[in-house]
Amino acid sequence: MSDRRQEGEPPPVREIEFTFDECAYPFVAVSERIDCRVDLAEILPRGDGEYAEFFTVTGGDPSQVVSLAEAHERVDAHLLSEYENGALFEFLVSIDCPAVALAELGALPQIVHGNSGTGHIVAEVPPQHETGAVIDSFLERFPAAALAAKRTKDALTTPFSQIAFHQELRSRLTERQHEVLETAFEAGYYEWPRECSGEAVAAELGITSPTFSQHIHAAERKLLTMVFERTRETHRH
Incomplete structure (x- = not known):
């Protein structure tokens, strides 16, 4: 450089x-x-x-x-x-x-x-x-x-704090994707055993099951991308 x-x-x-x-x-x-x-x-x-x-x-x-x-x-x-x-x-x-x-x-x-x-x-x-x-x-x-x-x-690395994480997640997800992900989490969709089905979350949101699946999978991909981008950066050294 x-x-x-x-x-x-x-x-x-x-x-x-x-x-x-x-x-x-x-x-x-x-x-x-x-x-x-x-x-x-x-x-x-x-x-x-x-x-x-x-x-x-x-x-x-x-x-x-x-x-x-x-x-x-x-x-x-x-x-x-x-x-x-x-x-x-x-x-x-x-x-x-x-x-x-x-x-x-x-x-x-x-x-x-x-x-x-x-x-x-x-x-x-x-x-x-x-x-x-x-x-x-x-x-x-x-x-x-x-x-x-x-x-x-060129510049200092910005610490990936909890606040920064939420800001970055918000910037990547659409409002609907964020709403679906948050609602599913709070309803127990990610608990094991699962406390709430995708159909039940979709009903709570007033959307169809296929629409729920589309939004939740898109949100999950973006969330995992954030996690593994950081992991790959860490493991390069």
């Missing part, structure tokens, strides 16, 4: 990527010990230097994750939910966590995952921070990490 920018354009954003090949960090250790993939979904501050990190674990045995994570000093792990081929966990950590440390240095972690014993962190450095200083400080604190790549982007 050329560094020549038009007058008035915002400065570029630097994207940095680090790899970890040792199990000093829970998200790497868990991925190696139970041969799974561990992905960071969200980081939330809890006060007093503590953060809650929410990880999805795909593959392997979720029952082993808590004990493996808590084998690391200053990590408190909790299983939140299980689903087919995976589970969601909360790790309570301190600034000793690499992702948290990058955030403290001014970078914005976008992708954090461990896969079969190898960890990756991709973060964006806003223009007001000096990329070299962020990298040097991070590597000094985490000597087991290695700088894998440094790239230039």
Whole structure:
């Protein structure tokens, strides 16, 4: 990408990527010990230097994750939910966590995952921070990490928050598709066993069953497209 920018354009954003090949960090250790993939979904501050990190674990045995994570000093792990081929966990950590440390240095972690014993962190450095200083400080604190790549982007990635998700979903669905999807969900159409049939939802909406099927399938395709677009972007790294 050329560094020549038009007058008035915002400065570029630097994207940095680090790899970890040792199990000093829970998200790497868990991925190696139970041969799974561990992905960071969200980081939330809890006060007093503590953060809650929410990880999805795909593959392997979720029952082993808590004990493996808590084998690391200053990590408190909790299983939140299980689903087919995976589970969601909360790790309570301190600034000793690499992702948290990058955030403290001014970078914005976008992708954090461990896969079969190898960890990756991709973060964006806003223009007001000096990329070299962020990298040097991070590597000094985490000597087991290695700088894998440094790239230039035109803009920061917008966090895919719950509010942003709803806004994006609204922009993709028609008003009728959104109404059908919301009504079906509230009626128990997606519960197991199903609490309400498609015919019943159609009757509540005052439309025919074929029209209901058309709208609900179109809405589902758009919703799944949003989910898997984000998943593919995460798994490229």
